[in-house]
Amino acid sequence: MLPTYQDYLRENGLVELPKYLCPQPGCKVKGPAFTIVNIAPEGEPYNFICSICHDYAQNQIELRNRLRKEQEDELRDPWSTGHGAEIRAIRNRLLEQSNWAIQADSPLTPICRLLFIEYRKLLNSLTVDYAAPYLAVMPEAPALEFVTP
Numbered sequence: 001m002l003p004t005y006q007d008y009l010r011e012n013g014l015v016e017l018p019k020y021l022c023p024q025p026g027c028k029v030k031g032p033a034f035t036i037v038n039i040a041p042e043g044e045p046y047n048f049i050c051s052i053c054h055d056y057a058q059n060q061i062e063l064r065n066r067l068r069k070e071q072e073d074e075l076r077d078p079w080s081t082g083h084g085a086e087i088r089a090i091r092n093r094l095l096e097q098s099n100w101a102i103q104a105d106s107p108l109t110p111i112c113r114l115l116f117i118e119y120r121k122l123l124n125s126l127t128v129d130y131a132a133p134y135l136a137v138m139p140e141a142p143a144l145e146f147v148t149p
């Protein structure tokens, strides 16, 4: 729990004020004393801001940390997040949708079936063949050729 302005006043034997203007520049919050929190690190002088500014600052820090983590993940494996993950999801869907074409009971001609096997090989190795998602080129699906009865 962060020490409040009330705690600070009590500790220092000061009179409690019913209202306290948030010292954060641009903030117009005039809250009851208990909404004022100390954001100074331990051992540092008190630095009070209102709980709204405090929550906002916390959210900004969390957002920044999340973005930094996403960027680090992307650097580590560009296919794991963001654009890379989207392309991978599309690739996976294309693999699912073309699975029937290579089955033993496929209605496609043997040549067409082989073309689908090659096509799916390219889809499978997409994340290996291309170092970065923005370089990736999706292979084109072969035209369907059915065995004529």
Ligand SMILES: [Zn+2]
Binding pocket: 022, 023, 024, 027, 028, 029, 049, 050, 051, 052, 053, 054
């Ligand atoms: Zn404030």
